[in-house]
Amino acid sequence: MLRAAFHLPCYTATGQQHQIPGGRLRTLTLVSLSGWPDIIERIGQSTAQKVWHALAALLSQNAQYGLQQDIFELGELWFETEQFSSPAQAQQALSQAVAKQLLSELDCQLVHEAEIQVSSAAVTEQAAQELSIRSDAACALNALYPDSKEDLLRVFANKNLLPYWQSIQRVQSEGIFGYEALIRGPKASPLHRADKLFGAAMAQGQQYEMEKLALSTHLATHARYCEHHGAQRLTVNLSPGLLFDNEVSDTLQNYPYAHLLCIELTEHLPVDDWAPVKAKMAALRQLGYTFWLDDVGCGFFELTLINTVKPDVVKLCITIISRLDYGAEIIDEIRQVVDTVHLYGGKVLAEGIETPQQLDIAKQLGVDYAQGYLFDKPKEAGL
Numbered sequence: 001m002l003r004a005a006f007h008l009p010c011y012t013a014t015g016q017q018h019q020i021p022g023g024r025l026r027t028l029t030l031v032s033l034s035g036w037p038d039i040i041e042r043i044g045q046s047t048a049q050k051v052w053h054a055l056a057a058l059l060s061q062n063a064q065y066g067l068q069q070d071i072f073e074l075g076e077l078w079f080e081t082e083q084f085s086s087p088a089q090a091q092q093a094l095s096q097a098v099a100k101q102l103l104s105e106l107d108c109q110l111v112h113e114a115e116i117q118v119s120s121a122a123v124t125e126q127a128a129q130e131l132s133i134r135s136d137a138a139c140a141l142n143a144l145y146p147d148s149k150e151d152l153l154r155v156f157a158n159k160n161l162l163p164y165w166q167s168i169q170r171v172q173s174e175g176i177f178g179y180e181a182l183i184r185g186p187k188a189s190p191l192h193r194a195d196k197l198f199g200a201a202m203a204q205g206q207q208y209e210m211e212k213l214a215l216s217t218h219l220a221t222h223a224r225y226c227e228h229h230g231a232q233r234l235t236v237n238l239s240p241g242l243l244f245d246n247e248v249s250d251t252l253q254n255y256p257y258a259h260l261l262c263i264e265l266t267e268h269l270p271v272d273d274w275a276p277v278k279a280k281m282a283a284l285r286q287l288g289y290t291f292w293l294d295d296v297g298c299g300f301f302e303l304t305l306i307n308t309v310k311p312d313v314v315k316l317c318i319t320i321i322s323r324l325d326y327g328a329e330i331i332d333e334i335r336q337v338v339d340t341v342h343l344y345g346g347k348v349l350a351e352g353i354e355t356p357q358q359l360d361i362a363k364q365l366g367v368d369y370a371q372g373y374l375f376d377k378p379k380e381a382g383l
Helices: 036-043 045-060 087-105 108-114 129-144 148-158 194-203 207-229 240-244 246-253 274-285 303-309 328-343 356-364
Strands: 024-033 067-071 076-084 116-122 162-170 176-184 234-238 261-265 290-296 313-316 347-351 369-371
Touching: 024 087, 036 045, 036 108, 045 076, 045 087, 076 087, 087 108, 087 116, 148 194, 148 207, 162 207, 176 194, 176 207, 194 207, 207 234, 207 240, 207 246, 234 240, 240 246, 240 274, 274 290, 274 303, 290 303, 303 328, 313 328, 328 347
Parallel strands: 176 234, 234 261, 261 290, 290 313, 313 347, 347 369
Antiparallel strands: 024 076, 024 116, 067 076, 162 176, 162 369
């Protein structure tokens, strides 16, 4: 299904627009494939990553400032361009280009099910521009799934989230290091899948509340596991901004298994000032927590952040690992990251390992941990 423009009363561009000589505007564009997670399941991770890589390469040609965000699992790509005279022109041209590219890789029915959405807005001086265009996409999601509000309210009212765990494997030696905690909505609900769950939460302005509910669910499950089965390392995802939330701070301060918990800082919006975040990290490290940086190399966690944040573990973005088979350039980049992280005593995790060849390359590069379908798929965290 092709949805080119979001003509919804959810977004208003304000501030001074960046007008380019020749009548062109600098525009910020989000290309979103709502049906992409389903397509991944239909055609498999490996094939889907090749299709995604080709699409990202196509859109990179339009992005004078580079792809600002590339989220394979959710089917989202963000970039800025100066090729168009208006957001509407950008939406129309890019919708057609994306559809044409996907038709060259997939059959017509799958392209229809991808639900291509392109939202574009003129870049302004306003710092909140990116939040505004994300809000526009959220409003579009709410329009596509009109029943999500009621489903979401039921999830919050019943605290009905399902924790899943996926193993984190040691690469340089055998065995499991621990597990990553993932969250799902109720099984019978249209919000069971994580992208649908958090998309609905974002549409209702409840993204952080959903993160907090997911955190409390994970900690309760982890505590019960440790009480019944002994110590087990677990990683949980958390936006950096939530480290300053009073409720989250109290929860982390009083959690009895802090020494077994790894907090994965994950963010799809930029962190303007890392100094207060690092101060919070230092205080929580005193309690035993370790900090991981999720999706490095994608979105707003760039490789240059490694020396700034110095996380205990750097998780390389799944889209970087999916390109291991594409040649020496990406391998050299990963080797530099591994060397940089090891220099200050940190570890590196390769996320999205699907083939023995990818695992062999990761091992040769000195990667410490790995995660992916080669080992297992996420399983419901039962006791």
